[in-house]
Amino acid sequence: MRIPILKLNQYLLITIQVDLDDKTALQFQEDLLEKIHETGAKGVVIDLTSVDMIDSFIAKVLGDVVRMSNLMGAKVVLTGIQPAVAITLIDLGIMMKNVPTALDLEQGLEKLQQELGG
């Protein structure tokens, strides 16, 4: 399955609603970069509200996608990381370095607007 990527003005919006397996995650990475290229989006919000579990591979893919998007000129914010997911990430020693996060979609878009405005 493919994760749908919605366009909202100059932003892209992705709500991940399935537990990501490795193949889906890599497909998503590719799709998102294509979409940034195609739309010229300035910012991306990836919402993880419905994700119950992130393992080290998925965390790496998400970290990579943030850095790749930055290279292409689009800022990315991850939102809606569940308490249990945050606990697991830290317990496993998985650091999502330099990955901007926010509580929810609303605050994620605000963060993007601040970063793009500044």
Next chain:
Amino acid sequence: MRIPILKLNQYLLITIQVDLDDKTALQFQEDLLEKIHETGAKGVVIDLTSVDMIDSFIAKVLGDVVRMSNLMGAKVVLTGIQPAVAITLIDLGIMMKNVPTALDLEQGLEKLQQELGG
């Protein structure tokens, strides 16, 4: 599984990424009405970009949810209906009467803004 409902300013945003079975659809109906009550949202966009198939029961539930939300004071727009889904709906004689639709999320939000402004 439950369909996540995101809040974006005065709007609620739902992207349905699974083929809805009857139970999930009814749960979604209940969740959405609760969320409208809780947040006081003025408008709702339900994006169906990733839905490949809608049967008559699901069409009825979606139609009902639009009318129920209207009763509670929130406008609803359905967006991203796939060509194949549109063909099936008409072929089956399923009319989604008085259900506002738009091409994509962007145009759906515009439509809501127009309706709420007017």
